[in-house]
Amino acid sequence: MSREPPQSTDEQPSEPRRDGAGFHTAFRPNFELREVRRGQRPGSRYVRVMKVNPKGFRPVAPGVLEATPEAHAPRGNVGRRMAAVRRVLVGQPLATAAQAHERLTKVKALAVFSSDALSSVAYATEEILLVLVVAGTGVLSGVLPISLAIVFLLAVVMISYRQTIHAYPNGGGSYIVAKDNLGIVPGLVAGGALMIDYVLTVAVSISSGVAAITSAAQSLHPYALELALAALLFMVVVNLRGVRESGTIFAAPTYVFIASVMLLIIVGVVRVVLGGLSGHNLLSSAPPEQVVHATQSIGIFLVLRAFASGCTAMTGVEAISNGVPAFKPPESDNAAKTLTTMAITLGIMFLGIGVLSHHFGLVPNNNETILSQLGHRVFIGGALYYILQASTFLILVLAANTSFADFPRLSSIMARDNFLPHQFTFRGDRLAFTNGIIVLAMLAAVLLVVFNASTDRLIPLYAVGVFVAFTLSQSGMVRHWWRLRGHNWRRSMTINTTGAILSGIVAIIIAATKFLLGAWVVVLLVPCLVGLFYGIYCHYRGVAEQLQVPEIPKPLPEQRIGTVIVPIAGINRAVIRTLAYARALSEDVTAVHVTDDLSGAEALRGEWERWNNGVPLLILETPYRSFLSPFLTYIDALDARSPGSLVTVVLPEAVSAHWWQNLLHNQTALRLKLALLSRPNTVVTDVPYHLR
Numbered sequence: 001m002s003r004e005p006p007q008s009t010d011e012q013p014s015e016p017r018r019d020g021a022g023f024h025t026a027f028r029p030n031f032e033l034r035e036v037r038r039g040q041r042p043g044s045r046y047v048r049v050m051k052v053n054p055k056g057f058r059p060v061a062p063g064v065l066e067a068t069p070e071a072h073a074p075r076g077n078v079g080r081r082m083a084a085v086r087r088v089l090v091g092q093p094l095a096t097a098a099q100a101h102e103r104l105t106k107v108k109a110l111a112v113f114s115s116d117a118l119s120s121v122a123y124a125t126e127e128i129l130l131v132l133v134v135a136g137t138g139v140l141s142g143v144l145p146i147s148l149a150i151v152f153l154l155a156v157v158m159i160s161y162r163q164t165i166h167a168y169p170n171g172g173g174s175y176i177v178a179k180d181n182l183g184i185v186p187g188l189v190a191g192g193a194l195m196i197d198y199v200l201t202v203a204v205s206i207s208s209g210v211a212a213i214t215s216a217a218q219s220l221h222p223y224a225l226e227l228a229l230a231a232l233l234f235m236v237v238v239n240l241r242g243v244r245e246s247g248t249i250f251a252a253p254t255y256v257f258i259a260s261v262m263l264l265i266i267v268g269v270v271r272v273v274l275g276g277l278s279g280h281n282l283l284s285s286a287p288p289e290q291v292v293h294a295t296q297s298i299g300i301f302l303v304l305r306a307f308a309s310g311c312t313a314m315t316g317v318e319a320i321s322n323g324v325p326a327f328k329p330p331e332s333d334n335a336a337k338t339l340t341t342m343a344i345t346l347g348i349m350f351l352g353i354g355v356l357s358h359h360f361g362l363v364p365n366n367n368e369t370i371l372s373q374l375g376h377r378v379f380i381g382g383a384l385y386y387i388l389q390a391s392t393f394l395i396l397v398l399a400a401n402t403s404f405a406d407f408p409r410l411s412s413i414m415a416r417d418n419f420l421p422h423q424f425t426f427r428g429d430r431l432a433f434t435n436g437i438i439v440l441a442m443l444a445a446v447l448l449v450v451f452n453a454s455t456d457r458l459i460p461l462y463a464v465g466v467f468v469a470f471t472l473s474q475s476g477m478v479r480h481w482w483r484l485r486g487h488n489w490r491r492s493m494t495i496n497t498t499g500a501i502l503s504g505i506v507a508i509i510i511a512a513t514k515f516l517l518g519a520w521v522v523v524l525l526v527p528c529l530v531g532l533f534y535g536i537y538c539h540y541r542g543v544a545e546q547l548q549v550p551e552i553p554k555p556l557p558e559q560r561i562g563t564v565i566v567p568i569a570g571i572n573r574a575v576i577r578t579l580a581y582a583r584a585l586s587e588d589v590t591a592v593h594v595t596d597d598l599s600g601a602e603a604l605r606g607e608w609e610r611w612n613n614g615v616p617l618l619i620l621e622t623p624y625r626s627f628l629s630p631f632l633t634y635i636d637a638l639d640a641r642s643p644g645s646l647v648t649v650v651l652p653e654a655v656s657a658h659w660w661q662n663l664l665h666n667q668t669a670l671r672l673k674l675a676l677l678s679r680p681n682t683v684v685t686d687v688p689y690h691l692r
Contacts, residue, residue, distance in 0.1 A: 103328040106338050111254040113323050114342040116201050116316030116402030118254065119395040121261065121349045123208045123455060124150075124313035125357055126370040131306035135298040137363060142303065147354035150310050151347045153502055157314065158343035160474050160499030161321045162336050163492050167480060169332040173322030173410060174469035174476075179417075181476035181483070185530065190472040191414055192529035193465035194318075196522055198403035198410075200462050201315060202444035205403075206231050207453040209396030215372040216389040228453040229445060231397045236441045239404040240432055253394035258345060260388040265352035268378040272359060305513035311506055312463045313350050316402045317343070318470065323405060400444070408436025418540040419533040460518035465526070467507035474500035561586045562645040563638055566615075567631060567672065568593055568652065571607060574689035578652035579615055581687050585648065592634065594620045594627045627668060628675055639681060648683045649676060655688045 104112060128143050164177060174194055179187025206228045214221040238249055320339045327334040353374065362373050371392060379385040408424070412433050415424035428434030451457045474496045481493035511519055564586045568575045575591075582589045591608075595601045601619045608617045622630045638647055653669040669686065676684045 104326050105328055106334050106341075108251055109320070109323075109327055109334070109338050110342060111251040111398075111401075112326075112405050113319040113338070113402055114316065114346075115254050115395060115399040116205065116319065117314065117342060117346050118258065118349070119205060119208075119392075119399035120313040120315060121346065121353055122212065122369070122371050122392050122396055123204075124310050124350060125353045126364050127309035127312060128306045128354075129357065129362070129364045129370060131302065131309050133364060135302060137361070139298050140361070140363070141358055142298075142306065143354050143358050146303070146307050146310055147351055149307060150313055151351050153311070153506065154314055154317070154343055154347055154350075156499050156502055157317055157470060158339060160477070160496050161318065161339060163496055164321045164473065164477055165324055165335045165339065166332050167477065168321070169324055171322055171324045171409075171413075173406070173413075174318060174473035175410060175414065177476035177480070178472040181479040182472065186472050186476070188419065188530045188533045189526060190469045191410060191419070192526045192533065193468040193472075193522075194410060195407065195465075195529065196525055197315065197462070197465035197469070198407040199440060199443045199447065200458065200465070201403040202232070202235075202400040202440060203447040203451070203453075204312075204455060204458045204462055205396050205399035206235075206444070207448065207451075207455045207458060209393045209399075210453055211369055211455055212372065212389055212392040212396060215368045216386065218367060225448065225453045228448045232400070232441055232445055232448065235397065235400050235404060236437060239401065239437050240428060240434060253391060253398055256387070257391040257395035258349070260384070260391045261349045261353070263384070264375060264378050264388060265349070265356065268356045268374070269352075271378065272356075301513065304509050308463070308506070308510040308513045311467065311510060313346065315463055315466045316399070318466065318473065319402045319406050321473075323409060326405070403440060403444075404437055407440045408433030411436040411439070414533070418537045420536060422540075457518075460514045461522055464507070464510050464514065464519050464522045467503050467510055468526070470503035471500055471507050474503055561648055562588065562642065564589045564648045564650060565635070565638075566591045566650050566652070568617075569668075570604060571611065572652075574652040574654050574687070577689055578650055578687040579613065581685075582648075582650045583615070585650070589615050591615050591617045592620060592631065593617060594622055594631050596622050628671060631672070632675060632679075635676075635679070635682065646681055646683055648685060650685045650687060653686055653688050655690045657691055 125143065125147070128146055129140055132139050132142050168176060173190075175187050175191035178190040207224075209231060210224045210227045213227065214224055220227065241249075317339075320335050320342065324331050324335045327338070353371065356374055356378070357370055360374065360377050362370050364370055372389060375385040375388045379388065411420055411424040414420045415422050423435045424433065424439075426433070426435055447458065477496035478493055478500055481489045481496065511523060515523070564582045566575070566578055566582050566589065568578075568591050579589070579591065593601060593604060598619075598621055601621070605617060605619065618634075620630045620634060635647055635649070639645075649672070651669045651672060673684050673686065676682050
């Protein structure tokens with residue numbers, strides 16, 4: 001506490017109050033409570049200064065207050081009930097400082113970032129067989145060389161992305177690498193291609209998971225779409241809870257799936273070698289149970305199409321390089337080790353399923369997946385089979401989590417660069433990019449509904465975008481090494497050059513072989529998205545140029561309040577309070593009454609004149625019963641009379657005690673605020689009067 005003589009200053013205490021002791025109290029902007037007290041001598045005064053902490057805040061620095069959880073508490077019954085539901089579904093809010101504790105270990109990161117790639121073994125082999133079977137069951141043995149080629153490509157891409165992880169420890173997704181090294185347009189192409197692929201990943205993964213369940217319980221087949229949408233909703237809720245918690249939830253199903261498939265391969269190989277299943281030679285093929293006659297001759301185009309379909313096994317490989325900042329330190333080393341573990345595990349499972357499918361002569365059909373057929377033959381329909389199918393369903397549904405982890409992160413990065421709306425940079429209560437998660441779910445839901453949750457109909461759109469992103473990313477890394485020429489740059493550049501060439505070839509193959517089957521949609525969407533990104537960027541750049549201040553003027557420019565307009569419907573307490581506020585702003589205040597009842601308006605004028613409040617009343621008659629247009633026309637007339645001057649519209653608004661009661665009113669003030677929002681040189685002020 002200190003004493004000081006009262007000084008004349010422009011900084012007057014806000015809302016002074018005189019209490020019974022005969023002194024004024026006020027809160028000041030620097031969080032002090034000052035009391036102007038009377039002295040012992042007549043006419044003398046002194047100021048008592050006390051430091052105060054406003055309720056709901058705590059001081060952290062001079063002039064800086066930090067909001068406490070109490071300040072974030074919702075107000076009103078509806079807000080509190082919604083907050084309680086959100087806490088149950090999403091969890092308690094996390095402070096920004098807790099972000100460092102939300103990092104992932106390698107074990108959890110494998111579940112979060114690799115579930116897409118690992119789960120693809122459930123349908124990638126089947127997609128190869130679906131293409132080959134049109135040439136007859138005699139050519140299904142082609143699944144072996146095609147699987148080997150895909151595993152080789154996987155190894156090259158994995159080694160290439162290890163280079164990217166170490167070169168970009170803050171996250172080296174295709175968008176960042178391509179934009180930094182190749183330019184804005186290649187970066188936007190990579191970003192657009194990845195976003196399309198992430199949406200397709202969610203739709204394909206969930207529809208494949210539902211197919212696994214309907215294969216085991218075929219009575220559920222008519223409800224495939226409903227199951228898919230329910231699974232999508234579950235994914236949204238889990239991801240809104242935060243990255244670390246989603247990793248904890250997804251870790252168990254991911255590792256159960258890996259163990260089930262590995263056990264399937266081991267048991268299958270052992271039983272074949274011991275002669276229990278279809279002979280001792282693992283590479284021999286048993287006669288197919290169902291003979292399919294050729295409807296198309298085998299050719300290079302058909303083989304390339306089968307290869308392109310099998311390359312869906314590589315979607316999601318890039319996710320780890322894009323999410324390096326989510327790992328615990330050392331981020332790059334942990335991400336590289338996780339990528340290697342994922343690639344080795346994926347290669348073993350994919351090749352094992354391909355070999356066993358060939359050995360048993362499995363033929364794809366609409367009622368049962370290849371993995372389900374394989375489980376029946378190896379596990380003979382026992383408990384292990386149902387564990388395999390249940391874990392397959394879970395991993396396929398949870399595989400969408402790769403997209404839920406990377407789509408919001410990519411969107412936030414592009415929004416930070418002004419290529420997407422800035423709302424995508426917002427982190428929710430649990431430090432997740434809430435808006436990105438919700439937008440991804442909405443787009444995936446549209447795909448599921450349009451394609452009726454059918455994997456076969458969605459697959460042709462798949463993998464085009466991801467290999468375009470692979471190619472641009474690896475090409476960007478080639479330019480990166482050529483530009484820096486650091487330690488072992490030639491070896492690194494050779495690795496990324498190989499990855500870029502192979503990825504580019506595969507991208508061309510996929511686009512060419514699947515173009516008429518649906519890939520044309522992706523090929524068309526990518527340039528449309530690039531145009532959208534540029535349009536958003538131009539808007540933000542234009543706004544920044546108009547708002548830019550070359551040098552902050554001192555003092556600030558004086559802006560006088562000109563004409564103040566108060567629209568009224570009659571004389572009531574809300575209007576009286578609003579007129580008093582308007583008179584405090586300016587001496588030039590006019591009340592405006594828009595009506596289609598001239599006799600009623602004249603009665604209002606008589607009452608207004610008897611009141612004699614000093615504010616002129618203007619009546620605007622509207623023969624066509626429209627309020628908004630005549631009022632806006634009057635504002636235009638004021639602007640024409642004094643171009644460039646500010647017009648302030650002060651709105652009286654009665655606020656009901658309950659939200660549903662507002663539905664009983666005509667919302668004229670809301671419509672007027674929306675109409676005036678885009679009008680230049682117009683300031684809109686709302687003076688609420690809260691009803692009991």
